[in-house]
Structures are given as C-alpha cells and as structure tokens.
Amino acid sequence: MKFVYVAFAMLLVVGACSEKKKLPILGNRAAVERLIDCKLQIDTLYATVADFSLSNQDGKTITQETVKGKIYIADFFFASCPTICPIMKKQMIRVFEKYKGDTGILFLSHTIDPEHDTIALLKDYATRLGSDGTQWMFLTGEREQIYELAEKGYYATAMPDSLEPGGYVHSGGFILVDGQRRVRGIYNGTDEKEVDQLMLDMDLLKNEQ
Amino acid sequence: MRSLTFLCLLFLFSCSDSELVDLKNISHGAELYKNYCSNCHQMDGSGLAQLIPPLYQSDYLTENAGALPCIIKNGLKGKIRVGSNSYTLAMPAVRNLSRDDVKDICVYVLQKFPKTPIVIADSVLKNTHKNCP
Numbered sequence: 056m057k058f059v060y061v062a063f064a065m066l067l068v069v070g071a072c073s074e075k076k077k078l079p080i081l082g083n084r085a086a087v088e089r090l091i092d093c094k095l096q097i098d099t100l101y102a103t104v105a106d107f108s109l110s111n112q113d114g115k116t117i118t119q120e121t122v123k124g125k126i127y128i129a130d131f132f133f134a135s136c137p138t139i140c141p142i143m144k145k146q147m148i149r150v151f152e153k154y155k156g157d158t159g160i161l162f163l164s165h166t167i168d169p170e171h172d173t174i175a176l177l178k179d180y181a182t183r184l185g186s187d188g189t190q191w192m193f194l195t196g197e198r199e200q201i202y203e204l205a206e207k208g209y210y211a212t213a214m215p216d217s218l219e220p221g222g223y224v225h226s227g228g229f230i231l232v233d234g235q236r237r238v239r240g241i242y243n244g245t246d247e248k249e250v251d252q253l254m255l256d257m258d259l260l261k262n263e264q
Numbered sequence: 265m266r267s268l269t270f271l272c273l274l275f276l277f278s279c280s281d282s283e284l285v286d287l288k289n290i291s292h293g294a295e296l297y298k299n300y301c302s303n304c305h306q307m308d309g310s311g312l313a314q315l316i317p318p319l320y321q322s323d324y325l326t327e328n329a330g331a332l333p334c335i336i337k338n339g340l341k342g343k344i345r346v347g348s349n350s351y352t353l354a355m356p357a358v359r360n361l362s363r364d365d366v367k368d369i370c371v372y373v374l375q376k377f378p379k380t381p382i383v384i385a386d387s388v389l390k391n392t393h394k395n396c397p
Contacts, residue, residue, distance in 0.1 A: 134353075135353075135354075137303060137304055137356050138303055139303065141303055141304045141306075141312045141315075141316055142303055142306075144312055144313075144315070145306060145312055148312075148313060179352075180315065182314075183313055183314040183315040184312075184313045184314075184315060185313050185314070
C-alpha cells in the first residue's frame with residue numbers, strides 16, 4: 056500500500072514537472088523598474104524582433120502587424136542557392152505540411168539576394184514549393200534591412216556574442232518566434248532531428264499561448 | 265579436367281575483378297553525389313517539390329542517360345519535363361570534377377535511380393564528356 060502512495064507521489068511530481076516545461080526566451084534581457092499598483096516593481100524586458108516592413112511574393116506589404124499574436128518561423132535563403140537551401144526547404148515543407156491551415160502559425164522565408172529574387176520569381180518559387188503564399192510567405196525588401204533583421208533581429212537576438220556579422224545568415228537556421236516577437240528557439244534547418252524538435256517545441260509554444 | 269578448372273578459375277577471377285572495379289566506381293560516385301548533387305536532388309533522389317526535379321525513377325533521366333555527363337559538366341538551362349511536372353530552375357555546372365569523377369557519378373546515378381539500372385559503355389561516357397557543347 057505504501058508503495059502505491061509513493062508511486063502516486065512520483066507520478067504527481069513527474070506530471071507537475073512536464074506541465075511546467077516551457078521554452079526559454081532567447082536574447083539579452085534588462086530589468087526595468089515599473090510602477091504597478093502604486094508600487095515600484097522590477098520587471099524583465101525581453102529582447103524582441105525589431106519592427107520591419109517587407110514585401111511578400113504577391114507584392115503585399117508585410118510588417119510586424121502581420122505576425123502580431125502569431126507563432127512564426129523565420130528563415131533565410133536565396134532562390135539560386137545550390138548548397139543548403141534546398142535541404143532546408145525540404146525540411147520546411149515537412150513543418151509546413153504539419154501546420155497547414157493553422158491560423159495561429161506563419162512561415163516567413165526571407166531572401167538574402169533581393170536583386171535576383173524578384174517578387175515574380177518568389178511567387179513562382181512559392182507555388183513550386185506548394186505554398187499559396189498566405190501562411191508561408193516569401194519576403195523581399197531592401198538588402199540592408201533584410202541583413203539587419205537577420206543579424207540583429209533573429210540570430211543576434213539569440214546569440215548576442217556573435218562576432219561574425221553575416222555568418223549566421225547562411226547557417227541554415229529556422230528561428231521560432233512567439234506571439235510577442237520573442238525568439239524562443241533556433242534549429243538547424245538542414246538536420247531532420249532538429250526539425251523534429253522544432254515541431255515538438257511549436258506544440259509546446261502553442262499550449263503556452 | 266585441369267584446364268577446365270583453370271578456365272573456371274579464370275572466369276571467376278575476371279568476373280569478380282570487373283565487379284570490384286564497378287563497386288569502387290559506384291562508391292566513389294556515391295561519395296561525389298553526396299558532395300555535389302545531393303543538396304539539391306537529395307540523397308534519395310526525390311528532388312524538391314516542383315522546384316528541383318527528382319532523379320528517382322525519372323523518365324527524363326532514362327531518356328537522356330547519354331547526355332548525363334554533359335549535364336553534370338555544363339549544367340542545364342531551360343524548361344524540362346519530368347513525369348507530369350515541368351521544371352525551370354537552372355542547374356549550375358559542377359566544376360572541379362575530373363573526367364573520371366563525372367563518369368563515376370554517372371555510373372552511380374544510373375545504377376541507383378532509374379527503375380531498371382542503365383549501363384553506359386565507358387567509351388560513350390568518355391566521348392560524350394569530351395564532346396560536350
């Protein structure tokens with residue numbers, strides 16, 4: 056009988072632990088003092104992806120408002136890339152197929168070669184990958200803005216000590232961002248196992264929101 | 265009787281010898297395929313959606329097997345049809361490959377991906393490679 060109690064207690068502990076599992080919030084954070092209910096309290100300010108304004112494959116302007124309250128995955132590619140991009144896209148298709156039609160989840164693929172990857176080309180690229188361009192969008196814009204977004208918004212947010220500007224742009228990462236534009240995870244988009252983990256983490260994040 | 269044994273032995277050796285060479289070529293071709301081709305065409309030859317054509321059981325590959333060395337050497341531009349899909353993305357030329365490298369990739373690809381393996385004579389492979397446009 057005692058054994059049953061112990062087992063029950065253990066189950067309770069395990070249950071409590073797994074329920075609490077939350078994804079980390081990546082990036083620098085700052086403590087700020089705020090007046091809440093007339094009391095000075097310390098609040099944590101998390102790093103977020105900066106505001107942006109880009110065009111999608113239909114020429115529509117996409118900003119931070121588009122992703123407001125939504126979980127999204129960002130990645131960087133270029134259409135003529137013969138190296139890691141096709142492998143990443145193969146993996147991205149897996150994730151996209153799993154969450155297709157889920158209105159709380161978006162996919163933003165940014166071109167890092169905006170001179171070559173025109174809006175018309177991105178449209179064709181999207182269609183060929185099986186996206187109608189609403190949930191999985193292909194974005195272009197000013198080169199400087201895209202690189203800055205990549206380095207400071209997504210990768211540097213997660214890796215503040217990066218001494219390699221631009222180096223991460225080609226690293227093939229899938230960046231998981233929550234509804235408050237906080238980076239919650241970075242996964243190697245060329246590695247099937249890491250992409251499996253991404254999907255598990257997306258489910259965790261969905262429950263959190 | 266002795267001569268018959270000798271003949272048998274000779275046959276056995278010649279056979280395993282050519283198979284050995286073949287295996288060596290195929291494994292070398294597989295290594296090169298992994299480095300130069302699999303990023304786009306994938307290890308299993310499945311390609312990428314409707315962007316990059318598959319090699320696995322591709323009718324285009326079967327019909328154009330003889331042109332494969334030149335396609336690897338020079339790349340491929342323009343629209344092609346594979347199965348019921350058409351593909352337009354240009355394939356870049358694969359540089360820094362020796363004639364034997366290209367040959368081994370061809371041997372591997374034509375063994376692995378068509379419905380029935382395709383064998384192309386060495387002479388054809390080498391000639392085609394030499395005469396690529």
